[in-house]
Amino acid sequence: MAFSYWESKEWLEGLDLCIVGGGIVGLSAAIFAKERHPGWRIVVLESTPFGGGGSSKNAGFACFGSASELRQDRMELGDEEALQLVKMRLEGLQLLRKTLGDEAIGFRACGSIEFFVPGGLKPMSADALDELNHWVSGATAVPNTFEICTASKFSEYASRPEELAIFSRLEGVIDTGQLNRAMRKRAENMGIDLIYGLKVKRLDQIENGWSVQMEQGKDSGEFLSPRVVIATNAFARELLPEVDVVPAMNRVLVTEPIPAWNFHHAVHLEAGYVYARSIGNRMLIGGGRHWNLPPEETEKKLQDWLHSLWPRTQQAGIAYRWVGFLGIGSTRQPVVRKIAPGAVAAVRMGGMGVAIGMQIGKHAAELLSSD
Numbered sequence: 001m002a003f004s005y006w007e008s009k010e011w012l013e014g015l016d017l018c019i020v021g022g023g024i025v026g027l028s029a030a031i032f033a034k035e036r037h038p039g040w041r042i043v044v045l046e047s048t049p050f051g052g053g054g055s056s057k058n059a060g061f062a063c064f065g066s067a068s069e070l071r072q073d074r075m076e077l078g079d080e081e082a083l084q085l086v087k088m089r090l091e092g093l094q095l096l097r098k099t100l101g102d103e104a105i106g107f108r109a110c111g112s113i114e115f116f117v118p119g120g121l122k123p124m125s126a127d128a129l130d131e132l133n134h135w136v137s138g139a140t141a142v143p144n145t146f147e148i149c150t151a152s153k154f155s156e157y158a159s160r161p162e163e164l165a166i167f168s169r170l171e172g173v174i175d176t177g178q179l180n181r182a183m184r185k186r187a188e189n190m191g192i193d194l195i196y197g198l199k200v201k202r203l204d205q206i207e208n209g210w211s212v213q214m215e216q217g218k219d220s221g222e223f224l225s226p227r228v229v230i231a232t233n234a235f236a237r238e239l240l241p242e243v244d245v246v247p248a249m250n251r252v253l254v255t256e257p258i259p260a261w262n263f264h265h266a267v268h269l270e271a272g273y274v275y276a277r278s279i280g281n282r283m284l285i286g287g288g289r290h291w292n293l294p295p296e297e298t299e300k301k302l303q304d305w306l307h308s309l310w311p312r313t314q315q316a317g318i319a320y321r322w323v324g325f326l327g328i329g330s331t332r333q334p335v336v337r338k339i340a341p342g343a344v345a346a347v348r349m350g351g352m353g354v355a356i357g358m359q360i361g362k363h364a365a366e367l368l369s370s371d
Contacts, residue, residue, distance in 0.1 A: 021231035022046025023055030028361025057324035066268035092359035106175025234327035252286035
């Protein structure tokens with residue numbers, strides 16, 4: 001046993017619920033479970049030092065999908081299922097903003113633009129966009145979710161003559177760091193214990209609940225909990241081999257500050273596989289997993305796109321570079337279901353964790369309460 005008497009007594013004994021994964025989904029599940037059961041003793045275990053994994057490394061898009069991405073969703077899923085996904089994302093964003101507040105999460109209603117690079121996807125026709133707007137209005141409740149415009153209207157962007165773009169005023173961005181801090185503060189203020197640096201290696205069902213087996217460096221330990229939520233998203237198969245989810249790597253680059261920078265929107269490229277946004281006077285670009293290139297080539301291509309589409313970024317070096325993982329599977333739908341009595345899996349966010357994470361966490365808490 002790696003834990004002292006005091007560590008075990010204060011944090012790991014007498015639990016009512018253990019949540020594995022301290023990102024948006026895991027913390028949301030803890031918060032909503034505590035609201036439903038104020039007397040429960042809840043612990044959230046997170047293996048990374050800052051907490052959140054992909055939730056602390058995402059690019060901070062408060063989005064529900066570009067026009068091209070939604071068109072692909074319709075082709076793959078059908079109109080009804082794709083529309084339900086859009087509704088889930090919109091409702092999830094509203095829940096996030098209502099629960100924590102726009103100021104606390106750094107929400108900015110900047111709108112989003114879908115640009116179309118040479119040799120890539122083509123913008124849809126006006127008639128096709130009208131039809132898409134009619135379909136998506138079933139979720140957004142507005143007639144003009146997407147609007148065709150000229151790319152040249154956006155400052156700093158290197159548009160070609162007569163290049164078209166698609167604008168949506170309904171999307172925005174958040175500050176990912178502020179979001180994580182706000183969620184942790186809410187959980188801690190409710191009396192939920194957050195423990196970082198403990199890696200859960202195995203879950204075994206026992207007579208009265210679950211055996212949670214962990215490691216910390218070379219040490220290992222075990223404790224018992226009557227209920228568990230697995231909210232490790234991309235890495236859920238480490239604990240649940242049968243779940244249809246695999247990790248997909250996205251690279252993210254952020255520039256040094258750029259003098260008098262004047263671009264303030266979120267950007268979708270390549271049906272959402274590449275994304276960009278301003279962070280104050282810096283520019284971020286990320287994604288590119290669909291290129292299927294080695295990591296260093298993906299990073300170089302992202303940087304080339306950044307410099308080509310926003311020429312003044314060439315004046316600034318890359319100040320931050322990191323890798324984030326999203327959970328994907330055979331469908332875009334998340335997995336949120338009971339896997340056994342007292343156990344719920346809430347994983348596979350499909351790159352939409354900011355939009356749907358809190359909603360999925362709330363659903364997980366509701367499933368636990370139905371036992």
